[in-house]
Amino acid sequence: MRNFYFENTKIGQFFCPENFAFILVYEGSITLEVNGNGLCFQKGNVIIISSNNLYKLIDTSLDLKIYLLSSNKETIRKYTNININRYDAYRIANDETNKNKIYHNSLELQYLINQFIQLKSYYDSGVEFSFKNEIMWNIVSIIIYSVFGKLIMGFNDSNATSSRKEEIAFDFIRLVSLHFKNEKELKFYADKLYITVKYLSNTVREITKVPPTYFITDSVINEAKINLLDNNTSIKEIANQLGFADQYTFGKFFKKHTGLSPKHYRLENTLIQSF
Numbered sequence: 470m471r472n473f474y475f476e477n478t479k480i481g482q483f484f485c486p487e488n489f490a491f492i493l494v495y496e497g498s499i500t501l502e503v504n505g506n507g508l509c510f511q512k513g514n515v516i517i518i519s520s521n522n523l524y525k526l527i528d529t530s531l532d533l534k535i536y537l538l539s540s541n542k543e544t545i546r547k548y549t550n551i552n553i554n555r556y557d558a559y560r561i562a563n564d565e566t567n568k569n570k571i572y573h574n575s576l577e578l579q580y581l582i583n584q585f586i587q588l589k590s591y592y593d594s595g596v597e598f599s600f601k602n603e604i605m606w607n608i609v610s611i612i613i614y615s616v617f618g619k620l621i622m623g624f625n626d627s628n629a630t631s632s633r634k635e636e637i638a639f640d641f642i643r644l645v646s647l648h649f650k651n652e653k654e655l656k657f658y659a660d661k662l663y664i665t666v667k668y669l670s671n672t673v674r675e676i677t678k679v680p681p682t683y684f685i686t687d688s689v690i691n692e693a694k695i696n697l698l699d700n701n702t703s704i705k706e707i708a709n710q711l712g713f714a715d716q717y718t719f720g721k722f723f724k725k726h727t728g729l730s731p732k733h734y735r736l737e738n739t740l741i742q743s744f
Contacts, residue, residue, distance in 0.1 A: 483525045483738055485695050490518035490539035491616060495582050497533035501526060504691060505727075513572040515581075515616050517561060521646070523691050525738075536585035538612060548606040551613055561620050572619065584612050637662060638676035641669060642684055649688040651712045655681055690726050693719075697735045704731045 492499075498511045502525035510516050518524070518539075545551065572578040588608045591601060644658050652658070658681070659669040673681040689711055696707045708719035723731050 480526055480528060483523060483694075483698055485523055486518050486520055486539070488518075488539045488541045489520065489545065490537060491612065492516040492518060493536045493538075493581060493585060495534055495536065495578070497530035499526075499530070499533055499535070500528040504687070511571075513578050515572070515620075517616075517620075521688075521691070523694050536582070536589070538585070538588070538609065540609075545609070545613075548602075549610045549613070551610060561617055577619075581612070581615055584608055584615070588612070634672050634676055637664065637669070637672050641673055641681060642677075645684045645688055649685050650692070650710065653685050653689070653712065686726060690723070693723055693731070694727075694734065694738075697731055698738055700735070704735075707731070 492510075492515070494510050494512055494514045494516070496512060498509060499516075500507060500509045501516070502508075504522050507527060572581065588605060591605050591608070640662060641658055644661055648657065655666045655669060659666045662669060664672075670681055673679075673684075677684075693707060693711060696702055696710065697704070702710075704719070705716045708716045711719065713719035713722065720731050723729070723734070727734065729737070
């Protein structure tokens with residue numbers, strides 16, 4: 470886990486984080502492009518960084534100060550006892566609009582800042598003592614619960630949905646993340662979940678407010694963008710890796726959803742590794 474000022478990424482560069490992260494903006498502002506959507510984050514914003522998304526740094530104010538907490542999901546699961554509904558966790562991590570990721574209450578914001586400060590002081594300290602790691606991971610748990618609790622309230626769901634439908638939606642999204650490169654038809658996922666295509670489509674649309682095909686297309690496009698930013702891999706190889714019949718079919722699909730040919734996209738952008 471790490472806490473530091475955001476200073477490693479240059480303006481205009483893409484980054485694809487390997488880890489899950491929270492970014493707390495406590496001074497200034499930062500503008501990011503998240504999967505093609507430009508979003509400005511100001512004091513009080515908590516940005517949830519997910520390895521499923523592709524980010525580009527657009528701009529930062531001169532007075533920008535942030536705390537960043539980064540760790541892989543497996544480590545978080547191992548050392549904390551976070552108990553949050555899986556679908557709630559998913560939609561928080563992948564809510565690209567970030568409309569609810571803000572602390573308007575100055576006392577709440579200061580409390581969260583204090584947690585980051587305390588965690589950073591332990592992390593930076595060279596002094597070892599009994600239960601130091603346990604204390605640090607308990608602070609991490611407090612931060613996650615504080616942020617997730619705030620954001621779940623912000624969804625303001627008007628209708629309660631059955632946990633069964635939420636589980637189907639989550640399991641579908643999980644299956645897409647595993648199989649999208651080779652399986653782009655809904656029947657594959659419906660069969661895996663032992664339900665009909667119609668029921669899968671209706672359930673995912675009801676829970677997520679978007680059709681299930683959105684998740685497949687989004688996963689393919691994001692993976693394609695990441696791969697295209699690696700100049701060591703040919704476009705033909707990328708098309709093959711993503712399960713397309715040929716480079717032409719891939720190019721047509723990519724341009725339909727991004728407005729750019731794969732070659733044009735590659736020429737215009739660069740990628741750095743982050744987090």
